[in-house]
Amino acid sequence: MDTQKQLDDFQKRIDNGEKIEPKDWMPERYRKQLIRMMSQHAHSEIVGMLPEGNWITRVPSLKRKMVLLAKVQDEAGHGLYLYSGTETLGVTRKELIEDYIYGNAKYSSIFNYPTLTYADICVIGWLVDGAAIVNQTMLAKSSYGPYARANLRICKEESFHKKQGYEMLAKMANGTPEQRKMAQDAVNRWWWPTLMMFGPHDSDSPNSAELIKWGVKTKTNDELRRHFVDRTVMEAEAIGITLPDPELSYNEETGHWDFGAIPWDEFWSVVKGDGPMNLERIKARKIAYEEGEWVRKAAKEYARKRKLEKAS
Amino acid sequence: MSTFDTIPQTRQEALVEVLLRLADDRLILGHRLSEWAGHGPELEEDLALANIALDMIGHASALYEYAAKLDNKPDEDYFAYFRDDIDFKNIALAELPRGDFAFTIARQFLFSLFSYFLYKDLIEIVEDEQFNGMLQKHFKEIKYHLRHSREWVLRLGDGTDESKSRIQNAFDNIWMYTGEMFEIDEPFKAAIEHNLYTKVAKWQSEWRTFVNSTLTEATLTVPDYEQYMFTGARSGRHTEYLGHLLAQMQFLRRSYPDAEWK
Amino acid sequence: MTESSTNTTEWPLWEVFYQPSDGKPFEHAGSVHAPDAEMALLNARDTYARRNEGIAIWVVPSDQITASSPEDRGAFFDPANDKAYRHPQFYSVPRAVKKRK
Numbered sequence: 001m002d003t004q005k006q007l008d009d010f011q012k013r014i015d016n017g018e019k020i021e022p023k024d025w026m027p028e029r030y031r032k033q034l035i036r037m038m039s040q041h042a043h044s045e046i047v048g049m050l051p052e053g054n055w056i057t058r059v060p061s062l063k064r065k066m067v068l069l070a071k072v073q074d075e076a077g078h079g080l081y082l083y084s085g086t087e088t089l090g091v092t093r094k095e096l097i098e099d100y101i102y103g104n105a106k107y108s109s110i111f112n113y114p115t116l117t118y119a120d121i122c123v124i125g126w127l128v129d130g131a132a133i134v135n136q137t138m139l140a141k142s143s144y145g146p147y148a149r150a151n152l153r154i155c156k157e158e159s160f161h162k163k164q165g166y167e168m169l170a171k172m173a174n175g176t177p178e179q180r181k182m183a184q185d186a187v188n189r190w191w192w193p194t195l196m197m198f199g200p201h202d203s204d205s206p207n208s209a210e211l212i213k214w215g216v217k218t219k220t221n222d223e224l225r226r227h228f229v230d231r232t233v234m235e236a237e238a239i240g241i242t243l244p245d246p247e248l249s250y251n252e253e254t255g256h257w258d259f260g261a262i263p264w265d266e267f268w269s270v271v272k273g274d275g276p277m278n279l280e281r282i283k284a285r286k287i288a289y290e291e292g293e294w295v296r297k298a299a300k301e302y303a304r305k306r307k308l309e310k311a312s
Numbered sequence: 313m314s315t316f317d318t319i320p321q322t323r324q325e326a327l328v329e330v331l332l333r334l335a336d337d338r339l340i341l342g343h344r345l346s347e348w349a350g351h352g353p354e355l356e357e358d359l360a361l362a363n364i365a366l367d368m369i370g371h372a373s374a375l376y377e378y379a380a381k382l383d384n385k386p387d388e389d390y391f392a393y394f395r396d397d398i399d400f401k402n403i404a405l406a407e408l409p410r411g412d413f414a415f416t417i418a419r420q421f422l423f424s425l426f427s428y429f430l431y432k433d434l435i436e437i438v439e440d441e442q443f444n445g446m447l448q449k450h451f452k453e454i455k456y457h458l459r460h461s462r463e464w465v466l467r468l469g470d471g472t473d474e475s476k477s478r479i480q481n482a483f484d485n486i487w488m489y490t491g492e493m494f495e496i497d498e499p500f501k502a503a504i505e506h507n508l509y510t511k512v513a514k515w516q517s518e519w520r521t522f523v524n525s526t527l528t529e530a531t532l533t534v535p536d537y538e539q540y541m542f543t544g545a546r547s548g549r550h551t552e553y554l555g556h557l558l559a560q561m562q563f564l565r566r567s568y569p570d571a572e573w574k
Numbered sequence: 575m576t577e578s579s580t581n582t583t584e585w586p587l588w589e590v591f592y593q594p595s596d597g598k599p600f601e602h603a604g605s606v607h608a609p610d611a612e613m614a615l616l617n618a619r620d621t622y623a624r625r626n627e628g629i630a631i632w633v634v635p636s637d638q639i640t641a642s643s644p645e646d647r648g649a650f651f652d653p654a655n656d657k658a659y660r661h662p663q664f665y666s667v668p669r670a671v672k673k674r675k
Contacts, residue, residue, distance in 0.1 A: 024644045049350035049358075056346050057557075060565035060573040061389050062339075062373045065346075066366060072349045073362035077621055080355045084605040087587065093355075093607060094584040118564055153604070157625070176571045284351065292353025294478070295413050296583040298471025299609035305470065306610065354585070356606055356617040363620050460616055467609070 002027045014215045019145040022088040030214055033207065034144055035089050037216065039096045041139075042082035043107035045075045047281050051115045052124060060118060067164050068121060074161070078154045085146040101286045109267065110193050112275035119172055119179070119186035125165015127187070127194040127232065133158055134228045135198070143215030170239040187236070188244045195259070196267045198225040226256050233257050319498045326503040327440060328383045329401075332391060333499075333546060335375035336402035339392055341423060342368030343557060347410045357413075360460060364420065367453040374446050389574070393565040397555045398548035405489040407545070407554040411482065414468055414475065418482035421461035422523070426493045427454045429519055433510045440508065462526055469530025476531070483527065484535050491541025499546075587636040588614040590621070592628035600632055608633075 007027055013020065020026055049072050056072065059065035083093045099105040110128055115121060133155065140151040172183040199205055199221040211217040219227075236243050247260035270278070320326035345365035352358030376388035385391065405419060431451040438444045468479040494512050496504070503509035520537065527534045545551070565573060585607040591600040603622040608614035614633040623631065642650055658664045 021644070023641065046350075046355070053350040056349055057343060057560050058564055060393070060568075060571075062369065062376070062392055063574050066369055066373070069346055069349060069362060069366050069369070073359055073366070073624070076350075076352075076355055076358040076362065077624065080359070080606070080621055081604055083355070084587075087605075092582075092584055094582055150604075171572050176568060178568055179571050288351040288353070291412070292357075293583060294472065294474050295353035295357070295468075296585060296609075298475030299467045299613065300471075300583055300585060301475075302467040302471045303610040354607065356608065356613075356621060359624075360616065360620040363624070456619075463612060463616065467613075 002029075011213075014143050014213075017215075018143075019148065020143050021145045029210075030216075031089055033211060033214070034147065034216065035086055035091055037211070038082055038086040038089075038147055038150075039091075039099065040106050040108070042079045042086060042096065043100045043105060044111065045079035045082060047107045047111045047285060049075045049079075050281055050284055051111055051113070051277070052121060054115050055118060055121050058118070059121075064168065071125070071161050071164070074157050077157070078150075081150040081153055082147075085144075085150040088146045097289060101282065101289055106271065108197060109270040109275060110190075110197050112270050112278045112281060113189065113193055114277050116189075117182045117186060119169065119182035120190070122165045122169035122172060122183070123186040123190045125161050125163075126169050126235070127165075127190050128197070129158060129161040129165060130232065131194050131197045131228050133162055134224050134231075138217060138219050138224065141218055147216070166235065166239075169241070173239045173241050184241060187241050191244050192263055192266075193270075195225060195229070195262055196264075198222075198228070200264070200267070229257050229259055320502045323506040323508070324382055326499070326506050327443065327508050328379050329499045330503045330508050331375045331379040331382075331443070333401045335372040335379065335391065336400050337406050337423075338368040338375070339372035340400070340402045340554070340557065341406040341419075342366075342372060343561060344406070344408075344410050345416070345420075348416070353413050361416070364457050364460065367450075367457065371446075371450045371453075374450075378442055378446070387574075389565070393562045394569075397550050397558055400548070400550065400554060400558070401546050402554075403489070403492040404542050404545040404551050405486065405492065407551060407557060408486070408489065409553055412478060414478035415482040415486070417461055417464040417468060418479060418486055420457065421465050421526070422486065422490055423493075424454060424458040424461050425519060425522055428458050429515045430510070430512065433512075433515065437507050437510055443508070465526055465532075466530045469527070469532045479530070480532050483532065487535040488540055489542050492543060492545060495543065495546065497546060585609045585613075588618070588633045589636050589639060590614075590618040591632040591634070592618075592622060593630040594628055596629060600630075603627070605636060606633075 006025060010020075010025065010027060010030070020030075052068060052072050052075075056065065056069055059068050083096060086096060087093060096105070100107060115124070136151045136155050136158065140148055140155055142148040142151065169183055169186075172179040174180075175183075199208075202208055202220045202222045205221055208217070208220055212220065233243065233248065245260045247258065249258050250256075251258045269275070320329050342365045345361055345368065348358065348361040348365070350358065352361055372392070373388050376391045379385070380387050380390055405423060408415075408419070410416060411419075428451075431447050431454055435444060435447050435451060438447060465479065468475040470476070494516050496512065500509050504511060524534050542551075543549075586609075587605050588608055589605050590603045592603050593600050603618070606614060606617040606621050608617045611633060615631060618631050618633050622628070
């Protein structure tokens with residue numbers, strides 16, 4: 001059991017802005033919460049490769065094809081950094097992966113929506129990565145050293161993800177009638193799911209207060225969401241895209257944009273597994289994992305044989 | 313000789329032909345590798361395969377760009393998106409479906425090794441500065457592709473029984489598509505005249521020695537070099553696979569050719 | 575290698591260090607999983623040098639790293655705090671010399 005003295009000392013370190021490192025003492029609950037949060041983040045990067053990967057072979061120019069491939073590759077890298085960070089807490093990557101393939105570990109629900117047209121790829125860059133950057137910029141200041149460092153590296157690499165999406169979407173929004181239609185349609189479909197990425201309202205977010213107390217997060221879901229909306233409204237306007245929310249209006253008093261009610265029923269239903277692509281996403285990852293088994297085994301066996309040779 | 317083939321008459325025509333042949337090989341094989349993104353056997357390998365795919369598509373793009381300039385075409389995308397399968401000049405080896413990881417590795421190893429010898433040789437021969445510059449730049453990456461695929465041939469060959477049988481099967485099945493790499497047809501002959509291509513037979517035995525020693529080290533059986541070899545893809549006689557690959561790759565660009573997509 | 579990692583197909587963990595440029599000390603980049611040293615090197619390259627981050631890489635099996643423990647923090651590092659004579663700021667330099675720099 002964690003003693004009160006240990007908990008107090010730990011809290012003092014957090015309040016002083018110190019970073020917690022893997023070998024430091026930490027409350028069991030802090031460790032658990034971090035494993036949950038970091039692995040969810042890692043799973044999201046990995047599952048996030050699928051909706052975008054869906055378009056790699058169909059991108060309409062070589063330049064954009066390379067951009068997309070590089071971006072999907074970065075996501076594998078980000079998943080890798082995050083799994084490594086999580087492993088410092090005493091779990092293995094295998095356990096973590098099997099937890100979401102066979103268990104019920106969660107990942108960001110946004111990736112349970114399909115990418116129907118190429119404009120979806122642009123919108124994922126602009127909105128989904130834009131939202132992820134808001135979140136990850138905060139997490140780069142997280143109290144847990146390995147998590148903060150992983151996010152710092154991710155943020156550095158990810159700024160191009162948003163930029164390329166916004167740039168190409170701008171071209172489509174100002175392009176031919178067909179391109180404009182695809183662009184607007186993609187925004188219509190991705191807008192609300194993107195706002196849900198920040199998680200439930202603070203009043204419905206049981207973990208939030210604790211994560212903030214421990215400095216894992218430094219801002220609440222609603223604060224981050226508001227920051228994102230404020231920024232995105234202007235960006236949409238600049239390229240002639242309409243955000244699908246008739247209630248969106250500037251609030252002189254608060255200095256922020258007010259927005260309509262988020263369809264939380266949909267959010268919870270997708271989180272619980274009933275989304276358009278939930279089954280497909282898990283199936284694809286499961287196939288990759290199971291079909292990779294013989295490869296991982298072979299390499300390990302080869303290494304074992306070489307070691308034996310060396311020893312004899 | 314295929315229906316449309318014309319032998320390049322000038323140095324410039326020969327150069328365009330060589331650029332397109334090299335580029336088509338790389339685009340199509342890069343496309344196959346890119347199909348792994350998100351589906352690799354381990355995260356680290358997902359990154360590695362995507363890296364190689366990116367290199368190859370990048371090489372193709374640079375070669376196309378130069379060909380477009382010489383041939384008065386709008387840009388590199390013209391060649392990738394607006395030609396039909398019978399106009400593509402890649403060897404069939406590149407277009408075969410992705411297969412399992414063993415097939416991917418076997419193909420990559422044979423192709424990277426061929427590219428290694430080819431580029432090394434061309435760097436010595438090609439006088440065209442821009443072309444030679446690309447060859448030198450891409451050669452560095454090819455060396456890495458070769459190292460990566462060779463290491464995996466060893467691990468799969470001398471790994472478990474399952475991996476061994478998978479990679480052995482892969483080599484056995486792909487062997488009949490290796491002959492095209494060493495073919496010298498009329499367009500290549502014309503290019504050789506202008507020091508834009510090389511007599512690949514010069515180092516074919518070296519290529520084989522390297523293949524043999526790697527496969528032997530991997531405890532694999534080297535397939536018979538003197539078997540039936542597929543031919544004709546360079547002049548448009550492809551397998552059925554290419555049409556489907558192109559249908560996917562080109563559909564959006566061709567549906568809206570006047571739109572801006574770059 | 576621990577018992578459990580030999581029993582599963584999971585590859586061991588390696589720590590990756592890279593040298594950002596010529597003459598610079600190596601820095602810790604992160605870690606990768608790999609079946610052996612050669613693959614660890616390749617994986618480290620593909621993971622941590624995608625943007626020209628370095629010119630050389632070291633990989634070390636994670637379980638071969640010996641680290642000081644948090645309890646050592648005081649004993650290891652505090653004593654250096656009062657040894658001002660180890661730091662160049664401890665010494666004064668004549669004004670004329672400073673100007674010439």
